[in-house]
Amino acid sequence: xxxxxxxxxxxxxxxxxxxxxxxxxxxxxxxxxxxxxxxxxxxxxxxxxxxxxxxxxxxxxxxxxxxxxxxxxxxxxxxxxxxxxxxxxxxxxxxxxxxxxxxxxxxxxxxxxxxxxxxxxxxxxxxxxxxxxxxxxxxxxxxxxxxxxxxxxxxxxxxxxxxxxxxxxxxxxxxxxxxxxxxxxxxxxxxxxxxxxxxxxxxxxxxxxxxxxxxxxxxxxxxxxxxxxxxxxxxxxxxxxxxxxxxxxxxxxxxxxxxxxxxxxxxxxxxxxxxxxxxxxxxxxxxxxxxxxxxxxxxxxxxxxxxxxxxxxxxxxxxx
Amino acid sequence: xxxxxxxxxxxxxxxxxxxxxxxxxxxxxxxxxxxxxxxxxxxxxxxxxxxxxxxxxxxxxxxxxxxxxxxxxxxxxxxxxxxxxxxxxxxxxxxxxxxxxxxxxxxxxxxxxxxxxxxxxxxxxxxxxxxxxxxxxxxxxxxxxxxxxxxxxxxxxxxxxxxxxxxxxxxxxxxxxxxxxxxxxxxxxxxxxxxxxxxxxxxxxxxxxxxxxxxxxxxxxxxxxxxxxxxxxxxxxxxxxxxxxxxxxxxxxxx
Numbered sequence: 391x392x393x394x395x396x397x398x399x400x401x402x403x404x405x406x407x408x409x410x411x412x413x414x415x416x417x418x419x420x421x422x423x424x425x426x427x428x429x430x431x432x433x434x435x436x437x438x439x440x441x442x443x444x445x446x447x448x449x450x451x452x453x454x455x456x457x458x459x460x461x462x463x464x465x466x467x468x469x470x471x472x473x474x475x476x477x478x479x480x481x482x483x484x485x486x487x488x489x490x491x492x493x494x495x496x497x498x499x500x501x502x503x504x505x506x507x508x509x510x511x512x513x514x515x516x517x518x519x520x521x522x523x524x525x526x527x528x529x530x531x532x533x534x535x536x537x538x539x540x541x542x543x544x545x546x547x548x549x550x551x552x553x554x555x556x557x558x559x560x561x562x563x564x565x566x567x568x569x570x571x572x573x574x575x576x577x578x579x580x581x582x583x584x585x586x587x588x589x590x591x592x593x594x595x596x597x598x599x600x601x602x603x604x605x606x607x608x609x610x611x612x613x614x615x616x617x618x619x620x621x622x623x624x625x626x627x628x629x630x631x632x633x634x635x636x637x638x639x640x641x642x643x644x645x646x647x648x649x650x651x652x653x654x655x656x657x658x659x660x661x662x663x664x665x666x667x668x669x670x671x672x673x674x675x676x677x678x679x680x681x682x683x684x685x686x687x688x689x690x691x692x693x694x695x696x697x698x699x700x701x702x703x704x705x706x707x708x709x710x
Numbered sequence: 711x712x713x714x715x716x717x718x719x720x721x722x723x724x725x726x727x728x729x730x731x732x733x734x735x736x737x738x739x740x741x742x743x744x745x746x747x748x749x750x751x752x753x754x755x756x757x758x759x760x761x762x763x764x765x766x767x768x769x770x771x772x773x774x775x776x777x778x779x780x781x782x783x784x785x786x787x788x789x790x791x792x793x794x795x796x797x798x799x800x801x802x803x804x805x806x807x808x809x810x811x812x813x814x815x816x817x818x819x820x821x822x823x824x825x826x827x828x829x830x831x832x833x834x835x836x837x838x839x840x841x842x843x844x845x846x847x848x849x850x851x852x853x854x855x856x857x858x859x860x861x862x863x864x865x866x867x868x869x870x871x872x873x874x875x876x877x878x879x880x881x882x883x884x885x886x887x888x889x890x891x892x893x894x895x896x897x898x899x900x901x902x903x904x905x906x907x908x909x910x911x912x913x914x915x916x917x918x919x920x921x922x923x924x925x926x927x928x929x930x931x932x933x934x935x936x937x938x939x940x941x942x943x944x945x946x947x948x949x950x951x952x953x954x955x956x957x958x959x960x961x962x963x964x965x
Contacts, residue, residue, distance in 0.1 A: 591809040595871070598767060599822035599878060600799030609821070614812050 435686065439679035442475070447673040458680065463646040464662060475677050477659065477684065479648035484658040484688070486650060487562060488630040491569035496623055498570070499577030500612070503619075506578070507585040508607055519582070526575035534636030537568035542640055549653045556653045560642025563652040568636050573626040580625060584618020585611060620700040624693065631689050634660035659685040717881035717912045718743040719764060723778035726759060726768065726936075733759045735936045737778070741929075746904060746913045748923035748944065751933030752959070757916045760933065761884050764914065765801040766794050782882075799826065802875030802911075806887040808867035810859035810874075815842075815851050818859045818870055822878045837877050844910075845873035846903050865896025872903065876911070883907065885915040889922065901926050920960055924948050932956045 442453040453475055461476025502522070506515045542559030545567075549556035588611050596606040612619070642655025643665055649656065657665075663678045663685075719741040726734035734756045741747050749757040759768065766787060768774045779786045787797055799822070810818050819838040828834060838855075842848035847869040851862070859870055868888055875883055885904075889897040904913060904926050917923050923930055924944060931941040932953075940947060940956040951957040 589809070591805055591807055592811060594767065594770070595803075595805060595809040595811065595874075596821070596825075597770065598765060598798055598803035598805075599825065599874065600795050600797075601822065601825040602795055605825045609825070610811050 432686070435679050435682050438676050439683035441676040442673055442680055447676070450673050453673070453677070453680075459684070462648055464657065465645060475673070477662070477681060479646075480644075480657050480659055480662060481684065481688065482648055483562070483644070483650075483656050484631065484660075487565050487569065487656065487658060488627055490562070490566045491573060491630050492623065492627060494566065494570035495573040495577055495626055499574045499622065499626070500581050500619055502574070502578045503581035503585055503622075504607055504612070507582050508603075508611065522575050522578050522582075526579055530572065530633055530636045533568055533572050534639035536571075537564060537636055537640040541567050545653070554653050557642050557655050560640055560655050561653045562649075562656045564640040565637050565656060565658070566652075568640055569630045569633060572633060572636060573629050576629055577622045577626045580622035581615070581619045584615040584622070587618070588614040616703055617700065620696070620703065624696045624700070627692060627696065628689060631685070631692065632660065634658075634664050637661050638664050659688065717783070719882075719912075720781040721778070722781070724760075724763065724780060725777040726756075726763060727775040728771065729773045733936050734763070737938055739931060739938060739941050741912065741914060743912050744908060744910070745928040746908050746915060746926055747929040747931065748927035749914065749916045749931050749933060750918075750920065750923050750959070751939075753918075755933040756936040757931075757933040758886055759936075761886055761914060761916050764882070764884055765798050765803055767803065769794065799878050800880050801882045801884060802878055802880040803884045804868070804871050804875055804886065804888045807891050808864055808871055810862070810867050810870050812858065812860060814856050815859050815862070815870060816855040819873050819877045822874060826878075841873040841877035844876055844907070845869045846899065846906070847873055863896070865892050865899060868892060868896070868900060869903065872900075872907075876907070880911065882912040882914065885913065887916050887918060890918060897922075920948075920962075932959060934959070 441447070443455050443458070444452070446452050458476050459481075460478040462479040463474055463476055464480060465474040502518075506518045506522070510518060541564050544559070545561055545564045546556055546559035549559070549561075592610055592614055593606055596610045597603070601609070637658055638661040641657055641661050643661065644655045644657040659681055663681050667675075667678070669675055721737050721739050721741070724734055724737040725732070737760060749761060751757050762768045763776060763780060764782075764787075768776065776788055779788055781787075782797070782801070785792060811821060813821070816838055819841050820834045823834060823837055828837075839848065842851065847866060850866060851857075851870075854861075859867065862870060868891075872883070872888075889900050892900065901922065904915070907913060908928075915923075915927065927944045929942065930944040930947045932939045932947070932955075934955060940951060940953045942952075947956065948960055951960060
């Protein structure tokens with residue numbers, strides 16, 4: 391009887407061990423599968439992205455990497471010469487647009503977060519939080535359609551008002567507005583969490599010194615939450631840089647020459663990858679992977695830069 | 711006719727509710743100027759709540775209702791005309807857990823003055839130095855005023871919080887169990903500092919530590935279930951408690 395019980399116990403533990411092992415293998419394969427996608431995707435983008443620079447592209451001619459990265463003309467289509475594929479001006483306008491949209495979405499997002507976390511009465515804060523989260527989950531194509539249907543008209547009317555003939559409102563300004571609308575929810579949600587997690591005792595310490603609520607919010611709470619707020623900005627920038635669908639509906643598609651004119655048409659790295667996609671062979675297709683490669687590098691570099699800044703502002707800064 | 715003294719409190723019929731819960735019941739005491747008053751009693755007896763009525767920190771708690779009056783000098787701090795921001799500038803507070811701001815040591819001490827609108831660098835620097843000296847911290851930090859306050863030890867952080875409070879040149883400093891998160895050596899330093907500070911400030915301190923109350927305070931109030939059971943000179947209250955409940959508590963029979 392006792393021996394039997396022991397046997398049973400033994401069996402059950404060894405069975406447990408086997409289940410653990412199987413579970414471990416399943417978890418590990420899931421992890422390997424998901425992690426390997428990044429290598430597969432990056433690999434394919436890399437392999438296809440270098441084709442335009444290493445082959446003569448079925449007779450069109452080899453693309454020069456230098457002129458690709460620095461030139462200011464982008465004329466896709468296989469009949470064109472290989473030296474007409476260049477994205478220097480598009481890299482710059484992409485960064486310019488991202489920066490401008492952040493200049494709108496960052497202050498608006500952070501102030502909204504402050505309002506929700508610290509100022510709004512609890513029931514209102516709850517409603518606002520849901521609204522912002524819903525806004526964050528709206529598909530980008532919907533933002534794009536809204537941009538095409540509403541913002542383009544507004545920008546067109548505005549430019550007409552100041553005596554400027556814009557191309558149906560397709561412009562840097564429209565792109566900036568659409569991107570700002572799309573990134574505000576991201577920035578708000580993450581900043582709000584950061585602001586809410588600031589230790590209450592710090593807030594009380596400030597109020598007990600006779601600081602007003604506004605002084606406390608701006609001087610103590612925001613500076614205590616700055617690391618999280620910075621993360622919000624990084625994610626907002628990531629979304630701006632990577633957004634294609636919505637942007638391509640309002641950008642207008644610029645083919646040549648850099649322009650910082652807010653009412654002029656523009657292109658970004660993502661829109662030129664999306665635009666005019668027809669064949670899945672040849673230079674016209676492969677060159678999009680090269681652009682994708684550039685975009686990935688731009689995002690990587692931006693993140694590295696921002697993270698190094700974040701580390702520096704994370705340390706206490708002293709104003710003398 | 712009542713005599714009003716700057717830096718002293720006169721509390722009349724103070725009652726406080728959190729929602730429906732009675733937290734303070736008909737408190738009537740006078741707190742003396744430039745003395746150390748200790749508030750003792752078991753957890754949840756209302757002593758911290760009482761302390762927080764004195765600079766109206768309970769205003770921050772929703773559903774908190776206060777009745778009765780607290781005269782600070784000759785001003786009823788719960789009257790309509792009373793300016794809570796001005797009040798908190800005159801009544802400093804030190805919390806249970808050191809809560810320095812995530813800024814430099816210098817900025818921490820200058821913070822209150824800057825919020826008050828003082829911008830002159832010379833005035834600020836002099837005030838910061840004086841506050842740090844008075845809080846017995848200056849010698850330890852004078853070479854690293856620009857470093858983060860969070861790099862200080864717990865005891866140093868608490869003295870920084872005291873410096874931050876006295877930089878405002880208040881009349882009163884409220885302390886809510888200021889040494890409960892500190893080790894014995896840091897505690898001894900703070901106690902020494904309190905004895906030093908009472909020359910210039912009225913100090914009201916909440917403490918769980920009976921020995922501490924005995925060591926540093928001139929007056930002691932014993933709280934139980936939201937009421938003051940006994941209030942008087944510390945030496946008398948500890949040697950000849952009038953109320954048997956006080957005796958039970960200070961001799962460690964409960965609480």
